Amino acid sequence: MPLHVLVLGGTTEARRLAESLDATDGVRVTSSLAGRVARPVLPPGGIRVGGFGGAEGMAEWLRVHHVDAVIDATHPFAGTISFNAASAAAAVHVPLLALRRPGWVPAEGDRWHITDSLAGAAELLPELGSRVFLTTGRMGLAAFAALESLWFLMRSVDAPEAPHPARMEVLLDRGPFSLESERELIRLHRIDVLVTKDSGGEATAPKLTAAREAGIPVVVVARPPVPPGVPVAGTPEEALVLLRDLTLLRDLTSL
Structure with missing residues (x-):
């Protein structure tokens, strides 16, 4: 059975990550979109749209769909789903990591x-x-x-x-x-x-x-914090390295 990775998406980085995972042998990727954008640019792989019904609903979805790892690649301000993901992943003992693009840094002359x-x-x-x-x-x-x-x-x-x-x-x-x-x-x-x-x-x-x-x-x-204890990657490439280290995907040298 391919390893099933759920990407909580909606960002450019999430789409790039889904593209890499979809092209990896032995991996099945599903991207979850909130459904707030009328015409989203869809990534490859499986797609689900809409909420999970809170942390308990997400945990049940992870169980039913045999998810092996979760990557929270949502917008930096989508705070609620990030904490729900942390609770759900802990409840079903599934590895979780976050993908967050680095924040902006003020330059000389900024007010x-x-x-x-x-x-x-x-x-x-x-x-x-x-x-x-x-x-x-x-x-x-x-x-x-x-x-x-x-x-x-x-x-x-x-x-x-x-x-x-x-x-x-x-x-x-x-x-x-x-x-x-x-x-x-x-x-x-x-x-x-x-x-x-x-x-x-x-x-x-x-x-x-x-x-x-x-x-x-x-x-x-300012952006809200990532839930405590969740490893954070700054780029899709860093996320793949973390994913390999956190799961059985470490055996897939193509990542």
């Missing part, structure tokens, strides 16, 4: 204001600017809904739902974004403050450079 939540970001905004480029995704917009004196440009893959700020223009787009396009967007919309989550990666990092060049402040929401 970063770091906070631990969207609510904290909303509290900072009135003192920083009046025309906000909001790049935190369509979830959690309620945190900014009361800021009636501010204007927002909100960018996300799918259209947002209420509640959200009353004075808001929506830009539907998917990265990667070029530095030139980010510069033009800031100029065209007269943006004077940027709000982002520390999702890391290169696909959306040019906005930080554009903000630095424009001299505007950036409110950065």
